[in-house]
Amino acid sequence: MVLILGRRLNHENSGGAPESPAIKRKVFEMDSKNLNEVYNFSSGSSHAETVLQVFNEFRDSRLFTDVIISVQGREFPCHRAVLSASSSYFRAMFCNDHRESQEMLVEINGIQADAMDTFLQYVYTGRACINTNNVQFLFETSSLFHIVTLRDACAKFLEEQLDPCNCLGIQRFADAHSLKQLASRCRCFALQNFPEVAQHEEFLDLRKDELEEYLGSDELSVGREEFVFEAVMRWVYHNVEYRRPVLKDLLQHVRLPLLHPNYFVQTVEGDQLIQNAPECYQLLHEARRYHVLGNEMMSPRTRPRRSTGFSEVIVVVGGCERVGGFNLPYTECYDPVTGEWKSLAKHPEYTKSEYAVCALRNDILVSVGGYDGQCCLSNVEVYDSFSNRWTEVTPMEEAVYSPAVTSCAGKLFVIGGQPNESTCSNKVQCFDPETDSWQLKACVPFTKPNISAVSLNNLIYVCGGLTKAIYCYDPSHDHWMHVVSTFNKQESCGISVCNGKIYILGGRGENGEASDNILSYDPASGIITGVAAMPRPITYHGCVTIQRFSEKHRKP
Known part of the structure; x- marks a missing residue:
């Protein structure tokens, strides 16, 4: 059966046989000088948004879907074309001779189902809801699938959430994923808010080398050097059995000569752990000499931090x-x-x-x-x-x-x-x-x-x-x-x-x-x-x- 679509012919007043199937259409007469003019019409971004919206509706109703992505046992019907157009990861998966290019069900490990759901919302709508609960997993998912814009949005969100209680953890996350700008912002934030940062649990989990990097910085923002000494001792006493041997290494970055003499005598020299650490005596002696001689006795520890x-x-x-x-x-x-x-x-x-x-x-x-x-x-x-x-x-x-x-x-x-x-x-x-x-x-x-x-x-x-x-x-x-x-x-x-x-x-x-x-x-x-x-x-x-x-x- 052949279905022919065309216009209905009007035989009224024909007075005879029907006209030939070749319909004659009247062509508008145009001025010759306008023959080369072209009208380039564009509906703008609304057209692409409408198409994406329709595809998302197709996804919700499983219409024309040709692959199912399985994450943590949860299934997500999708369109290979949409995934491939959005992600080079999926384009390589579906367009090459990989096993997944032929299978209806593709399982992906190492990511969370909720993060995959948010990721697909972004792919099909260009929008994503980023919050403190999903930002880390969404970042890892967008990184895996090479969606740079979504990954950068997650990094920007993390930057805006910086707080004394989380900046060290975010910096470690940024370092692990080579986010140099975010890591730099975290470090600057921690330097500028060191007394508050040192009061939170993340501070106690710092590695020795991470702590030394902060202690040795001239940009460490403290009103008094006493804050730095107290932060070091709090870190050491948190796990004193294992951290006692590195006490001298840490105190080398504390500017003991700049402590108030009364505080130095009563708090520093009076500390039981320091009294039982002969390897620290030379640092104590340096501070005493500075209290007597002033700038005549110079060392890296006699240099004041800029914040003072x-x-x-x-x-x-x-x-x-x-x-x-x-x-x-x-x-x-x-x-x-x-x-x-x-x-x-x-x-x-x-x-x-x-x-x-x-x-x-x-x-x-x-x-x-x-x-x-x-x-x-x-x-x-x-x-x-x-x-x-x-x-x-x-x-x-x-x-x-x-x-x-x-x-x-x-x-x-x-x-x-x-x-x-x-x-x-x-x-x-x-x-x-x-x-x-x-x-x-x-x-x-x-x-x-x-x-x-x-x-x-x-x-x-x-x-x-x-x-x-x-x-x-x-x-x-x-x-x-x-x-x-x-x-x-x-x-x-x-x-x-x-x-x-x-x-x-x-x-x-x-x-x-x-x-x-x-x-x-x-x-x-x-x-x-x-x-x-x-x-x-x-x-x-x-x-x-x-x-x-x-x-x-x-x-x-």
């Missing part, structure tokens, strides 16, 4: 723009983290030059000496800030002026200098305050004037003397080594340790002109880089690092 409002800054005192030029009265501080310079009170004795600058309990001391205008001096005096008195001690082995001087491992090192205007010394003179005696150590690898030295992590770093290099001295082995080359030959530089790095500021080159360059050397990575310039070229200046409170943290 205090930060380490480098203070540049005096100097001049060129040899024989006018001495400058300026005192300015530089924050290496922000790159900002700030002017401080001018130096009252700026007409003098070649003085020494040091910090004592965050106070800056400026001394003038080494040369009395006629000869070099070998005398040494010790200043006691408690009694505000100077006391003479044993003189140096060799009288020099303009040496590089720094303290390291409880001793004072006088490096190089000039015995007179025509010669330089390469001697290293070491003073032991315990015995009031001097010893000569291994000589500097070069004999140059106008060198600078600084101490970091029980090592001494020396630069300047137009050497285009940084050398390192290890007092424990009495050994010198070349560590890195600088970009230019400089002498009479300022040098200071700030935030665990060595900064070389200004100085003068071979042409005698002062420089405004700043170099940063990171001993941990061995990398030297150029950073922000100084406000002006300068040489023969003093440099020292102190802790300074930022006005931005001051409450209104």
